[in-house]
Amino acid sequence: MSARTDGGAVGGVRGGGDATEPGRGLRPRQDDGLPHRIARSAAARRGAGLRTEDVPAWLEERRRAHHFKVERIPFARLENWSFDEDTGNLAHHSGRFFTVEGLRVSTSEGPHREWHQPVIRQPEVGILGILAKEFDGVLHFLMQAKMEPGNPNLLQLSPTVQATRSNYTKVHRGAAVKYLEHFTHPGPEGIVADVLQSEHGSWFYRKSNRNMIVETTAAVPLDEDFCWLTLGQIGELLHADNVVNMDARTVLSCAPFPDDQPGALHSDTELLSWFTVERSRHDVHAELVPLAGIPDWKRGASSIDHAEGRYFSVVAVRVQAGSREVSGWTQPLFAPRGTGITAFLVRRIGGVPHVLVHARVEGGFLDTVELGPTVQCTPSASAHLPAEDRPLFLDYVLSTRKSYPSRIRYEAVHSEEGGRFLDAESSYLLIEADEAAAPLVPPAGYRWVTPGQLTSLVRHNHYVNVQARSLLACLNATGLRS
């Protein structure tokens, strides 16, 4: 046989040449012990490292240690970024990182049948990875105090590794990404989760990142910007505003929690069939177009804005930092207008908690629809619409929040990826509902699913969108799975 053999990057093989002996070289298809070790970590409110109550002070200390400074600048002061003369697309001179281009979307339903918008194009697949290790028989996760220019508070608790391919191929000639080798060369037994997941389909064109959790048994030197926390500790921190960043939330949502429930409103086969129908019934056409001259958007000296001031603006910032792979840079960011609402309605059905998912069309999705939260919107962006075109269930969320706070099972403000989005804050909510507010037979495009079913779906590509994954991570941090 041929020359090209596997570099061993993934998967080792036991058993060698004589593999015919029964059972020799085999592994169980599922690691039945793993979900229970995840649950044990989620139940652990104290860990082997920092105490939970000391984490905010530690983050504050790391923030002070790094002298991180971000300021808005006009586009003309971007360094190595410019608008292409022909297309008007905004790109880095190296051709790497990302570009801001135009997107034209047409769909077969909804209040907006066709629109144009700026979109971020970043074809490279990056790695978002959290390293795990047992201390005293409990899994701990290595979290990083990481600065991102778009975070409202600059520094948040982040995955062990956030690396674009540009990062680890050294396009910006900075220092090596710490702990990266655990994710580029994991041992096969150590992989807890490894799946390509989409990011914001309203802002990115077909972006996905590898979401990885890797367990190690090796000694891991602890860098000063990192700490080991249990899932229970991280869950407690998820109740605070703007502490756990988006990348950490999406990776954590892929943790294989056990499902101890007796069933669900719909079997898994029914759920997959419904999803197939949703993916088949929508005609969505999205294509990249030159950013220059897209209708309804205008470019100024310091921002690209929607004509009516809706949705978001494209802006530019200068960053100065000590702890990053490079010490300073300029870049574009997307700055949403207004705070978002990201909410799951929750009901107990037959005693089992269910959340109401929405099969959402977003222009930047690779494949028409993914499952999103019950409500995912920026209320200010739909305020001009007639009542029948406003997002379903938004009124229930807003009025419940105001008048029935006891139905709020979870609420915190979180921000989206601070490397691409400036002050992109949303209220993340889990809200109880009843038959009157949200019937068991919901409107078309909505379905009741259990957290266990969502956990099964996030093992695979492109079922659950990034906002719903964030909410799943928040849900895992409450008692709402059981």
Add this chain to the structure above:
Amino acid sequence: MSARTDGGAVGGVRGGGDATEPGRGLRPRQDDGLPHRIARSAAARRGAGLRTEDVPAWLEERRRAHHFKVERIPFARLENWSFDEDTGNLAHHSGRFFTVEGLRVSTSEGPHREWHQPVIRQPEVGILGILAKEFDGVLHFLMQAKMEPGNPNLLQLSPTVQATRSNYTKVHRGAAVKYLEHFTHPGPEGIVADVLQSEHGSWFYRKSNRNMIVETTAAVPLDEDFCWLTLGQIGELLHADNVVNMDARTVLSCAPFPDDQPGALHSDTELLSWFTVERSRHDVHAELVPLAGIPDWKRGASSIDHAEGRYFSVVAVRVQAGSREVSGWTQPLFAPRGTGITAFLVRRIGGVPHVLVHARVEGGFLDTVELGPTVQCTPSASAHLPAEDRPLFLDYVLSTRKSYPSRIRYEAVHSEEGGRFLDAESSYLLIEADEAAAPLVPPAGYRWVTPGQLTSLVRHNHYVNVQARSLLACLNATGLRS
């Protein structure tokens, strides 16, 4: 809450408004009995309808009954199809069915880094559905004797329903599609499989179809072109050449066979992680371009051909038939050059059968790679290449077939979708291999997986390509799962 409520097309709800009582309204997430009912049907060599040995005569009788005739015609004699003056794309005047356009593909590896080709674009998602029903406690499947113009023998055993959206929205104004209502309005308990699967990524641009198996308990009137067969009977027929069509094979591959094996060489998590790496590491860029003037292809009066006579030609046919939804029509077809080889190498590892899958880049895939057979090629298309660029494992397949026929565990000639492809025949093979021929640590891009793992993957979109699904159906028809 709002007006728009679900039409009830998918999913019913039990339990009504008072859904809080423990267990009320719940279903088990998995139907544990179903895989064993599938296995029982696969073991049944006799059914309640036709005897297996009588099927060929019955197919011959249906073939004679329909006076089906297909002839090659020049493009100028196509009715309602024409080449666009600007783009050169070949399209139907209604704008429906499909178009033949140009495709430009660039990839980061392999002997061909960039090429152009004609491609079929058919954005509509069709339904390929097989109806199932128990007779005497054994599942039977309703198979159709269906004519397709591109089949070498015109008529083959096909799914109950093969319907494009044009079919059932009546663009070609024919008779209704028989049994379609079982698939457009299935009862939730009746869904056995329902998943979007890709078709030939080398000939279609991002084509997928719903693959459905639906069980009914209702009385089903039997049309003269249909018969009920057990999986065991269909399995026996899969050993004959050109009897079971591609659409039937891909739907049958989605049947949830049980996995009674103690494990696999790689755990499911490892397998998914390897797939994630394969999907991340390839840079594939594919875009539609005008068909007119693509390099290396030339359009004549009766065909569009590759300059060196390789790969395939685009041709046109006139069809006359009695049993179709319409009585006659003309259409383009793709006609491959030469017979293909589609083969899995098979090894027992720790006593458990494994097949060697290949993470293949095909220009028309929605997402870079899918898992294909060990060998999938047309030997004549690679004959001009230097040895190191010929498909891996092809030499082993060809030499084993010639010199060690006892290692061939399965071989039959099957053809691809006769509605789009003319005489597109391949030898489908399952061939035993050993460590010398195919090591446990295979070349990059290859992995050993069990039939049970493939069965789990085909529950989801876009993991397993159509040729590998065909082979899985063939494998399920042998004793090779256990």
